[in-house]
Every structure is written in C-alpha cells, then in structure tokens.
Amino acid sequence: MIDFSLSKEQKQLVESAREFSTGVIKPAALEADEKGEFPEKIMKKAHELGFLYTNIPKEYGGTGMNHIDHYIVTETLNYDCCAIGQMIGISHLGTGAIEIGGTEEQKKKFLGKMTESHRSACFCLTEPEAGSDAARMQTTAEKKGDNYIINGSKCYITNGQFADLLCLFVTTDPSKGNKGICCFAVPRDTPGISVGKIEDKMGQRALNVVELFFNDVEVSKEHLIGEEGKGFKLAMMALDRGRVNIAAVCTAISQKALDECIDRTQKRVQFGQPVSQFQAVHFMLADMHALIMASRAMYLQSGWMLDQHMPVNIEAAAAKFFSSDAAMKITTDAVQLHAGAGFMKGSVVEKLMRDAKLTQIYEGTNQINRIVSGLGLLRRDSRLF
Numbered sequence: 001m002i003d004f005s006l007s008k009e010q011k012q013l014v015e016s017a018r019e020f021s022t023g024v025i026k027p028a029a030l031e032a033d034e035k036g037e038f039p040e041k042i043m044k045k046a047h048e049l050g051f052l053y054t055n056i057p058k059e060y061g062g063t064g065m066n067h068i069d070h071y072i073v074t075e076t077l078n079y080d081c082c083a084i085g086q087m088i089g090i091s092h093l094g095t096g097a098i099e100i101g102g103t104e105e106q107k108k109k110f111l112g113k114m115t116e117s118h119r120s121a122c123f124c125l126t127e128p129e130a131g132s133d134a135a136r137m138q139t140t141a142e143k144k145g146d147n148y149i150i151n152g153s154k155c156y157i158t159n160g161q162f163a164d165l166l167c168l169f170v171t172t173d174p175s176k177g178n179k180g181i182c183c184f185a186v187p188r189d190t191p192g193i194s195v196g197k198i199e200d201k202m203g204q205r206a207l208n209v210v211e212l213f214f215n216d217v218e219v220s221k222e223h224l225i226g227e228e229g230k231g232f233k234l235a236m237m238a239l240d241r242g243r244v245n246i247a248a249v250c251t252a253i254s255q256k257a258l259d260e261c262i263d264r265t266q267k268r269v270q271f272g273q274p275v276s277q278f279q280a281v282h283f284m285l286a287d288m289h290a291l292i293m294a295s296r297a298m299y300l301q302s303g304w305m306l307d308q309h310m311p312v313n314i315e316a317a318a319a320k321f322f323s324s325d326a327a328m329k330i331t332t333d334a335v336q337l338h339a340g341a342g343f344m345k346g347s348v349v350e351k352l353m354r355d356a357k358l359t360q361i362y363e364g365t366n367q368i369n370r371i372v373s374g375l376g377l378l379r380r381d382s383r384l385f
Contacts, residue, residue, distance in 0.1 A: 004300075006072075010069060010072060013065075013069060013072065013073055014072060014073070014076050016049070017051065017073045017076035017077050018076050018079075020045075020046070020049060020051060020077065021076060021077055021078075021079050021080045021085075022080065024042055024045055025042060025077070025080045025081050025084050025085065026080035026081070028042060028081070028084065029080055029081035029084065029351075030346060030348075030351065032081065032083065032084055032205070032206035033081070033083065033205045033206060033351055034205075035205075035206075036200065036201070036205035036206060037206065038087070038161070038162055038206075038208050039084045039087055039206055040118075042084055042087075042088070043087060043088065043118040043119070043120075044118045046088045046118070047117075047118035050063045051063075051073070051077060051088055052088055052091065052115075052118060052120060053091050053115050053120075054069070054070045054073055054074075054089070054092075055067075055070045055089075055091060055092045055095070055099075055241075056091060056095060056099070056111055056115060057099075059108070060107050060108060060111040060112050060115060061111065061112050061114075061115025061116065062091075062111070062115055066303075066307050067241070067244070067303040067304075067306040067307045068300065068303040068304055068307055070092065070245075070303070071244060071245065071247075071248040071299050071300070071303045072248075072300075074089050074092075074245055074248040074249060074252075075248045075249070075251050075252045075255075075296070075299075076252070077089065077252075078248070078249045078252035078253070079252045079255060079256050080256070081206065082204060082249050082252060082253050082355050082359075083203075083204040083205060083206035083207040083355065084206050085249065085252065086158070086204070086207055086249060087120075087159065087206065087207060087208065089245065089249075090120050090121065090122065090123075090158055090159045090163075091114075091120045091121050092241060092242060092245050093123045093158075093238060093239070093241070093242035093245065093363070094120060094121030094122050094123045094158075094159065094163065094165070094167055095111060095114070095121050095165070095167060096123070096167075096237070096238030096239075096241045096242060097123075097167050097183050097225060097231075097234040097235060097237070097238040098110060098111060098167055098183075098185050098225055099111070100234055100237050100238065101183060101225045101226035101230070101234045102185070102225050102226075106185060106222070106225065109222075110165055110185040110187070111165075113164070113165070113187070114164050114165040117164050119159075119162045119163055119164045119188075120159055120162075120163055120164065120165075121159070121163050121164070121165040121166070121167060122157050122158060122159040122160045122163035122165075122166055122167070123157070123158070123167050123238065123242075124154045124157050124160070124166050124167060124168040124169060124212060125154070125169045125235055126154060126155055126156050126157070127139060127152070127153065127154055127155060128153070128155050131156075132364065132365060132368045134169070134178060134181065134232060134235065135177035135178045136174075137169065137170070137171045137174065137180075137181060138152055138171070138174060139151070139152025139153060139154065139168075139169075139170045139171065139214060140152055140170060140171055140172070140174070141170040141171070141172050141182055141184070142172075143172065146220055146221050147218055147219065147220050147221070148184070148218070148219055148220075148221070148223075148224070149216055149217070149218055150168070150170055150184070150186075150192075150214045150216075150217040150218075150219065151214055151215060151216060151217070152170065152213075152214050153196070153211060153212065153213045153214065154168075154211065154212045154214075155211050155212075156199070156209055156362075157209065157210055157211070157212050158207060158208065158209055158362075159207075159208050160195065160208065160209070160210040160211075160212045161195050161198060161208050161210045162208060163188060164187065164188045165185065165186070165187060165188065166184075166185075166186040166187075166188065166193070166212075167183065167184075167185060167186075167225075167238075168183070168184045168185075168186045168214075169181055169182070169183055169184075169231050169232075169235055170182055170184065170231075172228055172229070176229070178232040179229050179232070180229060181229065181231035181232040181235070182224060182226075182228050182229065182230070182231040183224070183225040183226060183230075183231035183234045183235065184219055184223045184224055184225065185223050185225055186217065186219055186223060190217055190218075190219065191217070191218070192214060192215045192216050192217035192218070193212065193213070193214060193217055194212070194213045194215070195210050195211070195212060195213075196210065196211030196212065196213055197210065197211045198210050201358070202354050202357065202358075203351070203353075203354030203355040203356070203357055203358050204354075204355050204358050207358075236313070239316075239363055239364060240306075240312050240313050240316040240317075241306065241316070242363050243316040243317060243319065243320035243363050243364065243369065244299050244302040244303055244306065244312070244315075244316045244319055244320070246320050246323070246324065246359055246362070246363055247295060247298055247299035247302070247316075247319035247320055247322075247323040247324075248299045249359065250295055250320075250323035250324050250326065250327040250356070250359050251292060251295045251296045251299060251323060251327075253327045253330075253331065253352055253355060253356050253359070254288065254291065254292045254295060254323075254326055254327045254330040254331070254356075255292055256348070256352060257288070257327075257330050257331045257333075257334040257349055257352045258285065258288045258289060258292060258330065258334070260334060260338075260348050260349050260352075261284075261285060261288070261333075261334050261337045261338070261349075262276070262285065264337065264338055264341075264342075265281055265285075265337060268339075275337070281337065284333050284336075284337060287333075288330045288333060288334075291326035291329065291330060292326070292330070294322065294326070295319070295322065295323035295326050295327075298315070298318065298319035298322060298323060299319050299323065301315060301319075301384065302315045302316050302319050305384075311380065313372060313373075313376050314372075314373050314376035314377060314380070314382050315373075315382075317364070317369040317370070317372040317373040317376070318369070318373045320363065320364065320366070320369050321360075321366040321369040321370055321373070323359075324356070324359035324360045324366060325360065325366060327356040327359055328353075328356045328357060328359070328360055330356075331349060331352040331353040331355075331356040332353055334349040334352060334353070335347075335349050335350060335353050
C-alpha cells in the first residue's frame, strides 16, 4: 500500500524541527539575511539538539536518520529561512562522498571527529573554469611516496570559511579529464589551506560561500576516499543525494510563500472585499499549491529510492530542476500577490524570491540537471512500477 501518512516517530521529528524553526530560526531570519553572517549560535543549538548531522549514522556521531526522514526534517528546518536551514544541513552534501566511498576506519576518523563540532563540512568541487564541466579541474594532487601534495583553488564553496572537514576533489592528471579526479577528506587544520573572497550574494545571504586556496597542502594516502581516478563518480553520487535535498529546500521555500500569500490576500481589502475573493487570485493560489504537491512528491519518491539503494540520478536531477523552477515561479507570484508591499526590502516574500533564485543554479544548474535526467532516460528504465 502507498501511504503518505507519517509514523509516530516521524511526527515527533517534524514537530521538534518545526519548534526549532519557529522558535530559533524565524526570529533571526531577516537580520541574518541583512548581515549575511555565519549563524554560529543557531548552529551550536542545532548541534545540541541533533539537527546538524541527521544524515550521518549514529556510529559516526550523527543522528542516523534514513533519507526520507532526513528530507522531511530538511523541509521543516528550511521553512523560515533556507539559508540558515542549509547551513544546518550542509553535511548531507559535504560528507556524502565520504559516506559512500570511505572505509569504516575513514568514516570513524573523519566523520567522527567532525560531528564533535558544530562547524560541519564543505563540498569542494567547483573551480573558476570547472563548474558544470568538472573535467577541466586544475587543482592537482601530486603523489610523493605515501603522501599527496595538493595545489590549486576552489570557488563558491558553501561553508568553506568555517567547515571542520573538507571533502576535496582534485586531479592527479588534468589530461585524463574525469578519470583523473580523486576525492580526499581534508581536516580544516591541515597546513596550507586559506580563505579567499567571501561572496556577497543576492539571496541566501546567511549561507557562507567563499573561495578556498590550497598551497602545498600535504595529506597521506589514508585521506584518499576510494581509489585514484574514482572521485568523479563519488562526486556525482553525492550530488544525487544533494539534489534531492535541494528539492526539499525548494518545497519549504514554496510552502512558506504560499502560506504568506494566503494570509496576505485574506487580510488585504480591495474594492470592498478581501483580495482572496477574486477568482484570479484563486487561480494563482491553486497553481502554487499544485507545484508544491508535485515538488514534495518528487523528493519523497527520490528519498524512498535512495533508502531502497536504487539508482536515482534521473529522479534526483528531475526533482531538483522541477522544484527549483517551481520555487522561482511561486515566489515571483507571491511578490505579485503582495503588490507594492511585497517588493519592499524586509518583506518575507521579497527575501523568498531572492533566495529561490540560487536553487536554480547550485548543485548543477537546471540546464545541466535536465541534461543529466534526459541522458539517463536513454540508459535505463525510469518507471517506478
């Protein structure tokens, strides 16, 4: 039987996450957006309550949720501010490749140490000339004996300024393209790592995004995750998980925008009646809700597939581009329904619209995700039943 009801335990998880979002994240959301600062106090509180490492198994210091539970909690924690919510949830992407490809010893060593702190991890893949085209990666790892010497730079790295653990992708041979890429677990305190530009963004401003530089960073072979040349596959598998996560984030953004519109249109009176009584408004609200239903169903299906250890690259990419396009449309319409008030700085829907835009860009632009999903359809059966 297909069942969308939540278990008693899931209801408790959602209720706890909602209390945290309403009581801790919501009061800080607009100020965090204005200042664009790392939400340290909130991260510490999230760590204390078990929301920071929901995706990481208990034996490595995490909460040990399955994918479905993690994504449900992710939607809840991102409702009042997706920038703060994603700082809380960045370990889902930042540690994905290590969880997938690391040995038990590596996971206990690197993840176990990281989960002691509230500063989490970061996923270091993108470079100035190697964003969607990872084969052009120029950050190198030169093998010397049992060690590797890493040199190069990364850009647009979420939580790069603060993360205790770096999941770093480099190449041992740029001429090999994707087949030269390796994955390393690199602790923050490794000598030679420095922070460059701290990005000042249009939206999701409390999400820390920076340049990172690597100058003769030396790590041992014990830091290599998987085999040499297999890093690209690990990165793509981690991004599958991350893209489903973004779909849950987008659903939260969209749900918040719809709720703001329902409240606003019922209170605002024009031509002698609440705006909510006009048929044109009904159409807009109904379209918003339909897109939210579809976005939520897509992340739940993809999360279920991950829990069943099924391939999910087609579904994850589709969930990401659909839900982020939906969030952009819904938040744009939300500003429209709020009229002039919605366009003003400090309006919740104005923030939501700026926040939504980034979801169409990171973890693979929506154009790239359409390519991933479309090519995948030519390679395997996509039918669920």
